[in-house]
Amino acid sequence: MAPSVLTFLSDYGTDDDFVGVCHGVIACAAPEVRVLDVTHGVPRHDVRTGAIVLRRALPYFPAGVHLAVVDPEVGTERRAVALRCADEDRVLIGPDNGLLSLAAQRFGGVVEAVDVTRSPHRRESAAATFHGRDVFAPIAAALATGALLAGAGEPLDPDEIVRLHMPLAEVDGDELVAHAIAFDRFGNVTLDVEHEELTGSGLRLGTPVRVNGTDARYAVTFADVEPGELLLYEDAYRTLALAVNRGSARDALGLGLDAEVRISPA
Structure with missing residues (x-):
């Protein structure tokens, strides 16, 4: 058909x-x-x-x-x-x-x-x-x-066929080394880590994490942290992302396209 x-x-x-x-x-x-x-x-x-x-x-x-x-x-x-x-x-x-x-x-x-x-x-x-x-x-x-x-x-x-070359996330010791591959109008940052790739990263939902040296929480949604606080979360496409509740993670972390983002348990 x-x-x-x-x-x-x-x-x-x-x-x-x-x-x-x-x-x-x-x-x-x-x-x-x-x-x-x-x-x-x-x-x-x-x-x-x-x-x-x-x-x-x-x-x-x-x-x-x-x-x-x-x-x-x-x-x-x-x-x-x-x-x-x-x-x-x-x-x-x-x-x-x-x-x-x-x-x-x-x-x-x-x-x-x-x-x-x-x-x-x-x-x-x-x-x-x-x-x-x-x-x-x-x-x-x-x-x-x-x-x-x-x-x-x-x-x-x-x-x-021409292939798009993208940065690749990796695990470096106790750190997940990801990259900022896209930004939305809210300043949320899409990382190059999909749900299936989180295995072995050491990250646990609901726990504190460090993102490029900044305190954050691995959370489910924006309101799980206080306004102005940074969170790590899986977005609607089950891709790892960063946000600031009622703010801009891109601005808060000073990230540009393909910038390295180092994430580790706090």
Whole structure:
């Protein structure tokens, strides 16, 4: 049975017509397909943030075709790709700049890949600066209505797909050495440690901890500590994070992107 869901993530924002036009192209080609917007608020040109959001959000969406466009090198020699993942038969489509790599990893890796730059499903006379409309949207629509991945482009070795290089957390003695990989508008800090990786870290829920030399508590939610106090917690995606109750952990700790965060029992 052909997928009936197509998800869409981009850095287009919502002030212009870019997202709406892509929706229109999909609706013309595949009116029966339901399009679900993941977000169009990825900071412009921020491939890494787009990749992180895609990885953490897609498990909450039905399996189908997943379109992602954060494409600062649009119109250059960078490839456009479509990838089939090992788990749940999910298909990812977008620019080959690392944007799809973390989600592909989350879903068991890539088992089939095609270069769709010259796909027969793309619009004729594709504009060099709007591949979202002319390349990715029509190809995603075709795949969502049952077109074969193999027929959407030229075969590509999955090992050739561009991968995003991220820092790796590790245990160093009694310290968990993590990194600040993302920040939200509240100043909460996402760390590069997921729930499954906490085993062996020595951290125990409800106990005091030290974070870069600062006192904190490993807690469940923000109100478990007093206003202004620092907490370590698992966020809604079961990823380790830092927050200050009614404040900003990013500002309190002076953290920049990829900054090292050393955590140990107090």
